[in-house]
Amino acid sequence: MDNSTILLVVAAALTDPQGRILVQRRPAGKAMAGLWEFPGGKVEPGEAPEAALVRELAEELGVGVAAEDLTPLTFATAPVSERTLLLLLYRCDRWQGEPQPIDADALDWRRPADLRDLAMPPADLPFIDALAAFESRAPE
Numbered sequence: 059m060d061n062s063t064i065l066l067v068v069a070a071a072l073t074d075p076q077g078r079i080l081v082q083r084r085p086a087g088k089a090m091a092g093l094w095e096f097p098g099g100k101v102e103p104g105e106a107p108e109a110a111l112v113r114e115l116a117e118e119l120g121v122g123v124a125a126e127d128l129t130p131l132t133f134a135t136a137p138v139s140e141r142t143l144l145l146l147l148y149r150c151d152r153w154q155g156e157p158q159p160i161d162a163d164a165l166d167w168r169r170p171a172d173l174r175d176l177a178m179p180p181a182d183l184p185f186i187d188a189l190a191a192f193e194s195r196a197p198e
């Protein structure tokens with residue numbers, strides 16, 4: 059299969075014991091600066107998606123995550139220039155270390171419903187509903 063038209067990006071919904079999810083704000087100088095997103099990034103050639111996300115979470119937040127603690131949650135697609143962005147969202151509720159805004163200019167922890175108040179990339183909007191649905195399924 060020719061995957062050259064697909065830009066594969068992985069992202070994580072780090073979820074704390076209160077059910078709040080970590081989002082980060084893209085800094086000035088990056089595409090979509092000022093928008094809030096889930097930490098993550100592009101999968102490099104030859105890299106498994108979960109390995110890419112483990113790498114990105116270490117680079118962007120300074121946290122250690124085990125690939126087996128990444129649970130696939132949902133995905134989204136969006137057009138980007140001539141290509142299609144394929145964004146895979148994983149849930150993660152176990153990590154080592156305190157997340158730091160290494161790559162972002164701010165971090166915030168929000169309940170899924172409160173993510174609706176943030177400016178996020180258009181591809182992320184369906185993720186808010188998926189996270190809210192997941193939360194309502196979860197036991198208290």
Ligand SMILES: Nc1nc2c([nH]c(=O)n2[C@@H]2O[C@H](COP(=O)(O)OP(=O)(O)OP(=O)(O)O)[C@@H](O)[C@H]2O)c(=O)[nH]1
Binds near residue numbers: 143
């Ligand atoms: N990490 C992340 N990227 C997202 C999200 N939503 C979304 O549309 N994207 C897009 O997916 C792409 C990911 O690129 P990135 O710039 O974060 O990836 P990276 O860390 O590998 O980038 P770089 O090394 O080129 O700076 C960007 O076009 C970004 O706008 C999201 O929630 N999280």
